[in-house]
Amino acid sequence: MDTRSIGVFDSGLGGLTAVRQLRRLMPSENIIYFGDTARVPYGNRSRETLLQYARQDMRFLSSFDLKAVVIACGTVSTNCLEELRAESGVPVTGVVEPAVERAAALTRSGKIGLAATRASVASGAYERAFRRLDPALEVHALACPLFVPLVEEGRCRPGDTVIETVAAEYLAPLKEVGVDTLVLGCTHYPLLAEVIGGVMGPEVSLVDVGAEAARACRDLLAAADALANRGEGSVRFYTSDRAVNFRRLAALFLGEEAAGAVEQVDIFQY
């Protein structure tokens, strides 16, 4: 048993969808969450900038006594995982490998779609991971840069004509090639699951990358006999911009109120 915390970070609020799954799977764990709301979005930035931001995020989390880190950001996972893993003193779980394993297990046709940020698609990380697992899989990747700002504006529900129009236009090429599995490669996208599911149709399986990363983290801790397994865990939230803004939107991503403190930190110091 290991009662140290799990550190989780994202460019902003999207990573809270992974926290939601971590809490569902491992209610006894203590979680430290950092959302870089001062610098969100990460999805259109260069790899150099992403690495600089992600290293600061990791250095902040490393100021706590952690047993593992979950990179709950698709963009950082696709662009910086190797460096962050090599530099970290504790195991680091990204979203790509767990999501790829799940998608490969779900697909029947071998045609898999990926919807993600521009930087995630440009990295080619998903294609490489699918190729390692099964070179016969066909991967169709698509950047959806308007999804994140629309989710952050709360425009994510079925019946909202703006998000429905954007989703229909973005996803048309994936419908055209007939993917049967779609990886929602950004941790903001689970909030669009109903809208995306409505466009793609019920026969297409959706993969929530944050949920898969949470499962992978649980498996990793279980294998190392490092689960907390005792009492009710807590979550502490840190944000690089105003805490009041974080708290206002957090419930949407978390599925519950952000109980406990939300503290602002100066990420530029790290």
Ligand code: DGL
């Ligand atoms: N949550 C980030 C991700 O999973 C996307 C938001 C952003 O562009 O910063 O890629």
